[in-house]
Amino acid sequence: xxxxxxxxxxxxxxxxxxxxxxxxxxxxxxxxxxxxxxxxxxxxxxxxxxxxxxxxxxxxxxxxxxxxxxxxxxxxxxxxxxxxxxxxxxxxxxxxxxxxxxxxxxxxxxxxxxxxxxxxxxxxxxxxxxxxxxxxxxxxxxxxxxxxxxxxxxxxxxxxxxxxxxxxxxxxxxxxxxxxxxxxxxxxxxxxxxxxxxxxx
Amino acid sequence: xxxxxxxxxxxxxxxxxxxxxxxxxxxxxxxxxxxxxxxxxxxxxxxxxxxxxxxxxxxxxxxxxxxxxxxxxxxxxxxxxxxxxxxxxxxxxxxxxxxxxxxxxxxxxxxxxxxxxxxxxxxxxxxxxxxxxxxxxxxxxxxxxxxxxxxxxxxxxxxxxxxxxxxxxxxxxxxxxxxxxxxxxxxxxxxxxxxxxxxxx
DNA sequence: GTCTATAACTTGATAGAC
DNA sequence: GTCTATCAAGTTATAGAC
Numbered sequence: 040x041x042x043x044x045x046x047x048x049x050x051x052x053x054x055x056x057x058x059x060x061x062x063x064x065x066x067x068x069x070x071x072x073x074x075x076x077x078x079x080x081x082x083x084x085x086x087x088x089x090x091x092x093x094x095x096x097x098x099x100x101x102x103x104x105x106x107x108x109x110x111x112x113x114x115x116x117x118x119x120x121x122x123x124x125x126x127x128x129x130x131x132x133x134x135x136x137x138x139x140x141x142x143x144x145x146x147x148x149x150x151x152x153x154x155x156x157x158x159x160x161x162x163x164x165x166x167x168x169x170x171x172x173x174x175x176x177x178x179x180x181x182x183x184x185x186x187x188x189x190x191x192x193x194x195x196x197x198x199x200x201x202x203x204x205x206x207x208x209x210x211x212x213x214x215x216x217x218x219x220x221x222x223x224x225x226x227x228x229x230x231x232x233x234x235x236x237x238x239x240x
Numbered sequence: 241x242x243x244x245x246x247x248x249x250x251x252x253x254x255x256x257x258x259x260x261x262x263x264x265x266x267x268x269x270x271x272x273x274x275x276x277x278x279x280x281x282x283x284x285x286x287x288x289x290x291x292x293x294x295x296x297x298x299x300x301x302x303x304x305x306x307x308x309x310x311x312x313x314x315x316x317x318x319x320x321x322x323x324x325x326x327x328x329x330x331x332x333x334x335x336x337x338x339x340x341x342x343x344x345x346x347x348x349x350x351x352x353x354x355x356x357x358x359x360x361x362x363x364x365x366x367x368x369x370x371x372x373x374x375x376x377x378x379x380x381x382x383x384x385x386x387x388x389x390x391x392x393x394x395x396x397x398x399x400x401x402x403x404x405x406x407x408x409x410x411x412x413x414x415x416x417x418x419x420x421x422x423x424x425x426x427x428x429x430x431x432x433x434x435x436x437x438x439x440x441x
Numbered sequence: 442g443t444c445t446a447t448a449a450c451t452t453g454a455t456a457g458a459c
Numbered sequence: 460g461t462c463t464a465t466c467a468a469g470t471t472a473t474a475g476a477c
Contacts (some may be wrong), residue, residue: 048460053242066267067352070453082455083461121432144443147348151268185433187422188414194407195426199400206395213389221388225396231322234384249442271471283473284443438461 049087051077056094057140059113065095065148095148096156102145103163105134110170120178124196125223127171131200132219136209143204197227244322244441250288257295258341266296266349296349297357303346306335307361311371321379328372332401333420337410344405369394395435400427 055076059068069091074081085148110111113123134142148162172193178184186190199222207218256277260269271292275282289295310331315326336342350361373394379385385393400423408419 064265064267064352066265069451079460080462081453082463085454086460102258124431151265178444182433184431185425185429187425188418189429190407190414191419191422192431193422193424195400196431198403198406199396202403203397205399206391213391216393217389221392222396224386224388225393225430227430227432228386228395229426230325230385230388230397230430232383233430270469272469278443281444282471283445286472287442 048077052084052087053094053097054140057144058096058233060095060098060144060148061140065138065144065151092151092153092156093143098144098154099149099152099156100163100219102134102138103160103167105138106130106167107163109134110167113129113174114170119183120174120181121183121227123174124178125227128196128200128223128226129219131197132203132222133215135200135207136215139209145214146201146204168197171197196226208235211237248369249278253285254295254298255341258299258345260378261299261374262341262350266345266352273277290330293354293357296345297353299342299345300350300353300357300361301364302359303335303343303359305338307331307368310335311368314375320384321375321382321395322384322428324375325379326428328375329397329401329424329427332398332421333404334416336401336408337403337416337419340405340410347405358439369398372398384422397427422440 052073056068056073059073059076062068064087071081074084087193110127112122113126113130116126116147132172132221152160167193173188173197175184175193179186207213209215253274257269257274260274260277263269264273272282278285278419311328314331317324317327318381324354340377351358373390376385376390376394376397380387393413402408410416
């Protein structure tokens with residue numbers, strides 16, 4: 040089974056739609072556009088899918104559940120909070136690399152969902168953020184993390200890894216291992232080099 | 241002159257358009273929408289502006305020039321590179337707070353520009369990034385910055401401050417001074433607290 | 442400058458033949 | 460399941476009266 044050529048048309052539509060939504064944005068992407076890319080007429084799409092928004096919803100909720108599953112795995116880890124945060128950063132980095140297209144749509148286009156799906160999606164986001172916030176707060180209490188505003192810390196971390204797809208090209212020069220190492224180092228220890236001012240050792 | 245009420249209609253249209261583009265995204269925002277908000281019929285808008293895209297272009301290029309002007313000021317500073325980077329972070333933070341709406345549209349909606357404006361805009365972006373990259377490289381050479389991949393450092397810094405508007409509310413609890421202090425500290429020195437393991441002083 | 446009317450087009454989605 | 464034909468609604472923008 041040469042998986043790249045034929046296989047399931049429905050699957051092909053979903054994948055091509057994600058690419059299209061990513062390239063043009065949800066609203067600028069038309070069903071005629073999409074149909075052409077899967078070599079169908081626009082009306083034929085509706086034998087496979089229910090509506091344009093159904094495609095967007097599937098992409099958004101699949102990714103939301105993926106991140107929540109990752110969060111559950113991290114919460115179950117028996118380690119300190121700093122390691123849990125590192126694990127979450129890696130979850131974001133790896134997903135951004137392995138599922139670039141769909142995670143981009145998830146990140147950028149979810150707001151074009153309409154109610155009641157929009158509300159449900161926002162609840163899932165909030166749930167994820169709350170559980171991330173809990174780990175940060177625990178880390179602050181144990182003294183693993185610097186004393187600073189929890190919200191600033193939470194969202195600065197998220198921002199750093201949530202928008203990777205805007206510049207990182209998996210096929211480019213930077214390898215995944217280097218990306219993971221440097222981002223984690225930078226966020227945990229900062230960009231400034233330790234000043235060898237009062238060195239003793 | 242009660243600046244909030246009457247004044248210039250053209251100015252009002254631009255400001256309201258920025259709000260609308262931010263709320264709905266450029267494509268989902270209609271000229272009828274916009275007209276209603278400035279209490280005109282859609283056709284009357286065209287006595288003040290040339291086209292929908294002209295509004296988007298103005299927002300995008302105004303902001304691009306603002307950031308490039310800020311970059312020029314920083315380049316002219318007679319300080320080390322770490323301080324220049326701090327100054328650029330503050331430029332982003334302050335702009336995000338003071339010009340939330342327009343900087344959001346600038347950040348999120350520029351890709352809906354059409355050629356040749358799109359190409360020109362991308363050149364301005366690249367120029368800004370190149371000049372930022374130069375400061376980082378200088379800082380790496382002098383040993384002010386940790387040794388890590390320059391691209392990762394550049395874009396992680398930019399990501400952290402470019403997407404502030406997604407969570408920071410100027411009218412919320414966190415004050416601007418705290419935001420500036422914590423973000424700069426976090427990026428320069430990381431989130432992990434110095435371990436008091438081998439303390440000597 | 443603002444309006445009504447409308448041109449010219451694109452949108453998501455459906456009906457029904459094959 | 461795919462097609463042609465089409466609908467109803469929405470889009471930006473213009474023409475021309477006032």
